[in-house]
Amino acid sequence: MKITKIFFSPSGTTKKVVEQIASNFECESQIRDLMHFDSSYKFTKDDVVIVGMPVFAGRIPKTARDRLSKLTGNNTKAIAVANYGNAKVGDALLELVDVLGENNFNVIAAISSVSHDSIFDGVAVGRPDSEDIEKINEFSKKCMEKIESGESIESEIPGNKPYVDYKQLPFILNCDESICIFCCECITICPEKAIPDDDPADVDLDSCSRCTACIHFCPENARSFTGEAFEAKKPEFESANSQRKEVEYYL
Incomplete structure (x- = not known):
């Protein structure tokens, strides 16, 4: 088994969460950074991908979505991560799970994690903290159990369709x-x-x-x-x- 860490992480926090999840897997890993896009890699059914996205006003970033949509799986097992700054996840995690499914990835688990807000520095200071890391590690172990069992995700992901409209901040x-x-x-x-x-x-x-x-x-x-x-x-x-x-x- 090989782990591929895929993320779009402008402030570095989403990358940290993806790497924390991956650190629980004792196997070879590699990185596909969607900030510097390369669509040439092809995934197999034996790969596992951990895909992390930040949340922008309840959505995954438009550019990140476009780049992720160019990556295709082969019934490749996927773990979806929506990382937000303690405001709201909105439709982002549901959107990420949907995009992965549309591109032939088999989503086995999903998580919404909290990190220090990248725009307003007084929100979620110091996160992810020790409590967050403990929960992320617990999630990682359950993901390993799902991989061994061969099961797909069963839980309903919160969110709405159609997704909330994209918003351009006036800052x-x-x-x-x-x-x-x-x-x-x-x-x-x-x-x-x-x-x-x-x-x-x-x-x-x-x-x-x-x-x-x-x-x-x-x-x-x-x-x-x-x-x-x-x-x-x-x-x-x-x-x-x-x-x-x-x-x-x-x-």
Whole structure:
């Protein structure tokens, strides 16, 4: 058995959850990072994939969905992971399970995990924490049992169809040119190609998905959200989502 870790992880948190699940499997593993897309790999019925997606306003990111849809299984066993910042999973986990099923992956289990919110830094600070890791490890062991039994997922996944509409956040993404060293890491990491090759301090806000990759990968912390819309939403969002939500899994 070979494990393939597939993820779209702009802030790095979804990757951490996928890797935590994979760490419980004592077998060969490899990575398919959907931030840097490669659709050339073909999966077999003997492979197991762990597919992690962040939640953007109740959906999996549009670009991530498009890239994942180009990967095809061969009745390949799949574990679905929707990782969110303690607000709401919405339809994201259901959408992920559906996309995998449509592309000939056999989903055996699914989980919604909680991580430090990538936009509003006052929400879910320090998560996943020790309690989360314990629950993720418990889930991983149950996944191994499902693989050995050959069973598919039986639980009903929460969510609605049609899925909630995609939303474009109105936040402005700012680059502090007095700090920026023009290393161009943000240009390389941006999955939407929204940052011009000749000017890393600029951003096409119509193309930008507010995924936060350029913010989290900037070595100088030169990039951040700003503007009236963001400043008004931040305290409201942090107050509304201060109550702890727990990891939930489906087998």
